[in-house]
Each structure stands twice: as C-alpha cells, then as structure tokens.
Amino acid sequence: MPVARTIRNLGHRTVEAVWRIGYASRFFAMILLHSGTSFRRFQLTIKEVYFTGVMSLVIILVAGLFVGVVLGLQGYETLKSYGSESSLGELVALSLVRELGPVLGALLFASRAGSAMTAEIGLMKATEQLAAMEMMSINPISRVIAPRFWSGVISMPILAAMFSVVGVFGGYLVGVVYIGVDNGSFWSQMQASVDFQHDVVNGVIKSFVFGIAVTAISLFEGYDAPPTAEGVSHATTRTVVESSLVILMLDVVLTAVMFRGV
Amino acid sequence: MSAQPLVEIRDVNFTYDTRAILKGINMDFHRGKVIAIMGGSGCGKTTLFRLIGGALKPSRGEVRINGQVIHELDEKGLYAMRRKMGVLFQFGALFTDLSVYDNVAFQMRELTDLPESMIRDLVTMKLHAVGLRGTENLMPNQLSGGMARRVALARTIALDPMLILYDEPFTGLDPISLTMIGDSIRRLNNALGATSVLVTHDVQESLKIVDYIYFIADGVIAAEGTPEEIMATDKPFVHQFVHGLGDGPVPFHFPASSSYAEDLGVRA
Numbered sequence: 001m002p003v004a005r006t007i008r009n010l011g012h013r014t015v016e017a018v019w020r021i022g023y024a025s026r027f028f029a030m031i032l033l034h035s036g037t038s039f040r041r042f043q044l045t046i047k048e049v050y051f052t053g054v055m056s057l058v059i060i061l062v063a064g065l066f067v068g069v070v071l072g073l074q075g076y077e078t079l080k081s082y083g084s085e086s087s088l089g090e091l092v093a094l095s096l097v098r099e100l101g102p103v104l105g106a107l108l109f110a111s112r113a114g115s116a117m118t119a120e121i122g123l124m125k126a127t128e129q130l131a132a133m134e135m136m137s138i139n140p141i142s143r144v145i146a147p148r149f150w151s152g153v154i155s156m157p158i159l160a161a162m163f164s165v166v167g168v169f170g171g172y173l174v175g176v177v178y179i180g181v182d183n184g185s186f187w188s189q190m191q192a193s194v195d196f197q198h199d200v201v202n203g204v205i206k207s208f209v210f211g212i213a214v215t216a217i218s219l220f221e222g223y224d225a226p227p228t229a230e231g232v233s234h235a236t237t238r239t240v241v242e243s244s245l246v247i248l249m250l251d252v253v254l255t256a257v258m259f260r261g262v
Numbered sequence: 263m264s265a266q267p268l269v270e271i272r273d274v275n276f277t278y279d280t281r282a283i284l285k286g287i288n289m290d291f292h293r294g295k296v297i298a299i300m301g302g303s304g305c306g307k308t309t310l311f312r313l314i315g316g317a318l319k320p321s322r323g324e325v326r327i328n329g330q331v332i333h334e335l336d337e338k339g340l341y342a343m344r345r346k347m348g349v350l351f352q353f354g355a356l357f358t359d360l361s362v363y364d365n366v367a368f369q370m371r372e373l374t375d376l377p378e379s380m381i382r383d384l385v386t387m388k389l390h391a392v393g394l395r396g397t398e399n400l401m402p403n404q405l406s407g408g409m410a411r412r413v414a415l416a417r418t419i420a421l422d423p424m425l426i427l428y429d430e431p432f433t434g435l436d437p438i439s440l441t442m443i444g445d446s447i448r449r450l451n452n453a454l455g456a457t458s459v460l461v462t463h464d465v466q467e468s469l470k471i472v473d474y475i476y477f478i479a480d481g482v483i484a485a486e487g488t489p490e491e492i493m494a495t496d497k498p499f500v501h502q503f504v505h506g507l508g509d510g511p512v513p514f515h516f517p518a519s520s521s522y523a524e525d526l527g528v529r530a
C-alpha cells in the first residue's frame with residue numbers, strides 16, 4: 001500500500017518536525033532564562049562579540065562594497081532612461097538601508113559566523129566539554145550558549161549598518177567618481193529621501209530580528225548535533241540552509257508590516 | 263565498617279535503548295578509600311560514572327551520595343552535590359578555547375570569589391602536582407595526549423572535591439608519569455580526606471594504590487575484594503583479567519546477534 005506508507009511517512013515526519021520545533025523553542029526559552037550571566041559578566045559577551053564581529057567583518061565590508069558598486073551601475077542605467085540620474089544616491093541608500101544591508105548582511109553572517117558557531121558548539125558537545133561543565137555544576141547554557149547568543153544579537157545590527165555604509169560608498173565611487181553624477185545632488189537627494197524613523201530604524205529592527213534568528217538557529221543546531229564528525233558537519237550545513245530561508249521569510253513578513261502597513 | 267558509606271549503589275540497572283548494560287549493581291564506596299572499578303571494554307564503567315554524577319537515571323535501583331538519592335534531586339540539589347565532586351572524563355574534555363591555566367582556574371573563577379592572586383597560587387600548586395608547572399600558557403591542542411590527561415587531572419582536583427571519579431586516569435601515560443600520578447591520587451585522597459574511585463585497566467598499578475576493587479562483567483559484579491584478596495583469589499575471571507589472558511570467561515568480542523561464521527557466509 002504505497003498510499004498508506006506515504007501517509008504514514010508524512011505523519012511521522014510531521015510529528016518529528018513538531019517535536020523538533022518544540023525542543024528548539026524550549027532551548028530558546030532556556031537561553032533567555034539563563035541570560036543573567038551574559039550581562040552580569042558582560043566581558044564574556046564582549047569576548048564573543050569580538051570573535052563573531054572580527055570573523056565576519058572582512059566579508060561584510062568586501063561584499064558591501066561590491067553590492068554598492070553594482071547598485072550604482074545598475075541604478076544609473078535604469079535612472080538614466082527616466083532622466084533622473086541625480087536620484088542615484090537615494091536609490092542606492094534606500095535599497096541598502098531598507099533591504100540589502102539587513103538581508104545580505106544576515107545571510108553572510110549566517111554562513112560565516114553562524115556556521116562557525118554551530119561547529120564550535122557541536123565539537124564542544126562531541127568532546128564532552130559541555131558535559132564536563134555540567135559535572136562542575138556550571139550551566140553550559142548560561143556560561144557558553146547565552147553569551148554567544150547575545151553577541152550575535154549585538155553584532156548583527158552593527159554589521160548590517162557597516163554593510164550599508166560601505167555599500168553607499170561603493171555607489172558613490174561608481175556613480176560620482178566613475179560615471180560623473182553630480183556630487184552635490186547625489187548626497188542631497190539621499191539626505192532628503194532617507195527618513196530616519198521609517199528607513200533607518202526599520203532597517204535596524206530587521207537586522208536585530210535576523211540576528212536573533214540566525215544566532216538561535218546556529219546555537220541550537222550545534223547543541224542538537226549528534227556527537228560525531230558527520231553529525232557536526234550536517235548540523236553546520238543545516239544552519240546555513242535554515243538561517244537563509246528564515247531570513248528571507250522573515251524579511252517578507254517584516255517588509256509587509258513596515259512598508260505596506262499590513 | 264559501621265559508618266555510612268559516602269556512596270551507596272543499590273541494585274542499579276541501566277538499559278540503553280533495549281540493550282541492558284548494568285543488571286543489578288551493588289557497591290559501597292567508604293569514606294577515605296580509593297576504589298578501583300575494572301572490567302572489559304564496553305562493560306559499562308563510564309555509564310556507571312554517569313549514573314553516579316546524575317547525568318543518567320537508572321532504570322531501576324538508586325545511587326545515594328551522603329544518603330541522598332541522586333536521581334531524585336532537583337537541578338539545584340544536583341548542582342550542589344556536583345560541587346563536591348570532581349570528575350575526570352575518559353577523554354579529558356579540556357576546554358579547547360582556554361589555555362591550560364584558564365582550564366585549571368575555570369571552576370575557581372566560576373564557583374568561588376577567590377582573588378586572582380590566590381587562584382594563581384592554587385593553579386601553580388595543582389599543575390605542580392601533575393608535573394606540568396610551566397605549561398600555563400599552552401593551549402590544549404599544543405599538549406600531547408598524556409599531558410592533556412594530566413592537565414585534566416589537575417582541573418578535576420581544582421576545588422578539592424570530596425568525591426573524585428577518575429575515568430581511566432592512566433591511559434596514555436608513560437611508566438614514570440603513571441607511577442607518579444598513581445601515587446598522587448593516593449596522596450591527594452589522604453590529604454583531602456576524600457573518596458576516590460578510578461576506572462582503570464592497569465591492574466598492577468591499581469593493586470598498589472587502592473583499598474578495594476570491583477570487577478564488572480556482563481552487567482553484574484563478577485568479583486570484589488581488597489588487593490590481597492584479589493591477588494589470592496582463584497576465580498577464573500579475576501585470574502584472566504589480572505594476567506591479561508585471551509582465553510577465559512571474559513569475552514573479547516561484542517555480543518553480536520549472528521555468529522562470525524554466518525557473517526562471513528561460511529556454513530558450519
């Protein structure tokens with residue numbers, strides 16, 4: 001009975017998925033519950049911010065520059081056909097601040113820092129470091145997991161902002177320096193159109209939400225990984241795939257709420 | 263032996279999935295003693311340690327420490343109990359992102375309010391006890407296997423625990439370190455008034471330093487006694503183990519469900 005088997009498989013997978021989501025939610029609740037140490041001993045969190053930040057900084061800056069350059073080139077071509085090349089600054093800045101900074105920044109963060117986090121936690125578990133800590137009556141969630149979580153939540157908006165800033169600079173390089181759009185109108189149009197509340201704050205909120213999602217997924221996958229080399233490598237892959245999908249899904253929702261007032 | 267033992271293991275059964283690992287273990291660890299647990303690979307020694315540390319729950323029976331049933335403690339009670347325990351993990355489990363110094367100092371920093379100057383002195387003393395003073399700034403991946411094991415040993419005893427569980431403290435040690443570590447386990451136990459339990463395969467070394475020995479086989483205690491009793495016994499099991507013979511009641515092979523001949527496709 002292939003139909004019965006298919007239905008049974010489907011049911012089995014559904015139950016497993018629901019169970020996993022429940023387990024992940026519990027894990028997330030535990031992180032929040034055991035976050036005291038991350039703030040009381042803030043240097044623990046700062047140390048992780050340093051690691052995740054430094055780890056992702058180069059890729060964020062380089063990617064931001066390239067994206068800005070491409071935006072400048074493409075934007076100029078499109079705007080020229082409407083005779084509004086002077087709005088190039090506005091186009092570049094709005095695209096970056098509203099969308100590309102938070103989204104691409106988070107995608108890069110997931111593949112660079114998120115996967116590293118998963119691998120690190122997975123290996124700590126596989127080599128019984130977390131178990132050893134528990135045997136010392138030190139809660140690994142509060143000592144190891146929570147500081148990493150908050151480091152991600154703190155780093156992500158900063159990295160996204162850097163992405164946007166470098167991107168705008170890339171757009172300036174190609175638009176003003178290379179193509180020759182008027183310098184004054186590039187900046188003044190940008191200033192006139194980018195609204196702090198509507199654009200900048202919403203962009204920061206986006207990257208903040210992405211930061212929470214990516215870091216929580218990365219840590220959960222590491223914590224949940226089977227204690228083997230294969231288990232850790234699968235978990236690392238899952239981190240990147242799941243984070244990417246979740247970022248794009250959340251972006252749809254957030255954009256709809258923020259810019260269309262759904 | 264009228265005093266209450268520090269650790270009482272009563273009819274402990276444990277099953278992984280469907281495979282019964284421990285089938286009714288009874289042990290008493292008396293205060294101030296050094297006890298050895300021996301048995302073939304995979305017989306459940308590490309599992310027993312996990313049960314004592316409260317990381318696993320017995321499917322039947324109970325482990326009592328200081329009269330308290332471990333698996334009935336809540337998280338707070340369990341953590342309070344673990345503060346008085348030191349566990350050397352079979353594979354060391356050093357924190358790979360911390361230096362040797364920070365590894366040994368870890369619990370002092372996390373669990374006490376000792377000033378850094380005192381922590382420095384304590385770490386120096388603990389490292390000296392395992393012969394590794396001067397390695398403070400090395401990272402775990404810069405240590406040899408035997409050195410890592412000794413650092414883990416120093417970390418285990420960092421807070422002077424009352425119950426110390428050593429899972430194979432002698433593996434990877436050269437004969438000189440082995441004797442030194444063996445001696446220091448004994449000395450430490452006496453100095454701290456602690457109780458030490460070691461899982462080991464090193465029969466000769468442990469006979470020298472321990473007070474009591476348990477042999478586990480097939481999930482039950484196959485033999486037990488003081489070193490003198492063990493040396494004198496003529497039980498085939500103990501004889502085989504002490505002399506490392508391939509032939510005897512202790513199986514070398516995992517209990518596979520099919521025979522070797524079947525697996526190879528050979529007809530009997």
Ligand SMILES: Nc1ncnc2c1ncn2[C@@H]1O[C@H](COP(=O)(O)OP(=O)(O)OP(=O)(O)O)[C@@H](O)[C@H]1O
Nearest residue numbers: 278279283301302303304305306307308309310352
């Ligand atoms: N997480 C687990 N899931 C299922 N079975 C396990 C698990 N951990 C251990 N086992 C099984 O339990 C048995 C006992 O394992 P344990 O680690 O306690 O052995 P051991 O006596 O410490 O062996 P060794 O001397 O080789 O360290 C083994 O047969 C092993 O296959």
Ligand SMILES: [Mg+2]
Nearest residue numbers: 307308352429
């Ligand atoms: Mg073992």
